[in-house]
Amino acid sequence: MDFKINFLSFYVIQVEGKEEQASKQYKHFQTLDTEEYEESSIKDFLDGEFKKIVKRKVERHPKAEQVPTKLGYFIVEPGHALDSNPNYNLFHRTRFATTKEEFEENSEQFINAYLDTAAVRGGAFLVVSAVPRKYFDHAFVFILKCDFEPKVASISDESTLIRHVEMAITTKNMKSIQYPYMPEEGMVEESELVIHQASHARYFEDFLKFIDYNEPMPEIMKTQVMDMVREHVSETFEAESVELEQFESDMELWATSEKRELQERLDTHQVMEAAAHIVEHTPDAELKMKLGETEIKGLLADFGENIHLAKVNGRYVALIEAESILFEKGASPIEFHKPGDLHGIIEKINSKKWEE
Structure with missing residues (x-):
């Protein structure tokens, strides 16, 4: 899937110091329109990346708690529309900006919000508005971040061997945000976006304060199991009994433990019945034990x-x-x-x- 770039704003982030003492600054290099982008060197650098981003698979309920690609949604109170969410409004304005000035103004808000997060690394920060050449009705916003790569060098000559490259960037571990989410070609979900970051650090998603994520499958299964076991135990112990209090204490410990021993509370039929409810919604739910x-x-x-x-x-x-x-x-x-x-x-x- 090829994209026509409407606008691209390019920023460079410089960070000096560490943690709370860090000094974070950015510089706006350029904002390009379609023609300027086609003639620029950044076009070759990003060639094929947008196609890779939209084709990247993402699960609504991931099988693990920490995954590189996550599906987010805009937080909206019941009875309110999407435009009650500040993050949605910014993406929407950026997505449908018609001039370079309007696009750059919105891009500035993205990078300022990003610099307010706790863990910011130096690198290139790009905000892009693009339209698939095949589906002209759907505009997309991409936010890309390439961290500076340490110890990058190019071959020089026989005497000096190598030449160090300052502020080197690569698309290899590039972080990205894609809005809106495209579950299938030609179909978009206006209320959802896709965030990708290869590392387990969450700092690239932290600057979007009004976006949340669906629970991963392990958490859903844990909640379902706890509810089913509680239902069974409530029929066994009397309310406010010592046994019930001990059970609740045991369940709290169970829920927070990474390694858990067999509890021996349900018989085979009860476990199969409980498992059937989970399998009904998640046929490929895994069983792991040691x-x-x-x-x-x-x-x-x-x-x-x-x-x-x-x-x-x-x-x-x-x-x-x-x-x-x-x-x-x-x-x-x-x-x-x-x-x-x-x-x-x-x-x-x-x-x-x-x-x-």
Whole structure:
């Protein structure tokens, strides 16, 4: 997808010092219109980048809490329109600016808001208005940030070998904001935008104070699990009982712990019923657990069907059903194993208690 650039404002950010003592300044180099952009060297630098940005996949509810590409939405109070959101208004004005002066005035507001964030790094800051050549009805705003790259050099000659390049930038780890979000070619979502930053730092999204993000899938699943377990426990314990208070305390600890042990509160049928509600909305929801030093990864939908948990003499046992067993990377004698009878394995586990 090729874009026609309407306007582009180019700024350079200089940062001296660290953290609260840092001095942050910017300089506006140029604002280009369509013809000026076509004749500029920045055109070659950004060639193909806009296509890459709009084609980048983003999930409404990402599978991990920290992902490089996030889908944001403008915060709007119930009963109010999008134009009640200051961030939306700025993007909208920038998107439909008709003169260089109007576009530059709006671009200045973006970079000033960015410089107000806690962690700002030196580099090039670009605000771009563009229209896909294929869909002239949809204008886009792109905000791009290229951090200065340290220790960049070019080959010089036999005597000096290299020449250091100051204020070097590259598109390799370029951060970007795309508005509006385009879920499919020719279709846009006016209330959503896409933010991409390769690092786990969130400073590039922090300057948009009136934008929020949907919960990642792990958080949604955790909330659903807590609600389902609470519903079950409420039928078991009396209100305001000591047992219920202890349960709530245990749940708070469970919700904030990265590593959690098996709670043993629900039977297999109850767990399968709870899992079915999650799988209904997220068919590819994952199941991850670790038994001793062995990690097991599968689909939540398979629990109780192909993945089973049991206890034998106080020890946990995982049973996994499959039509085949595959091995990757490296070789081991297990690849030539002829599996024995399940009952024999259970007897062996039973006998371990007497051996110990």
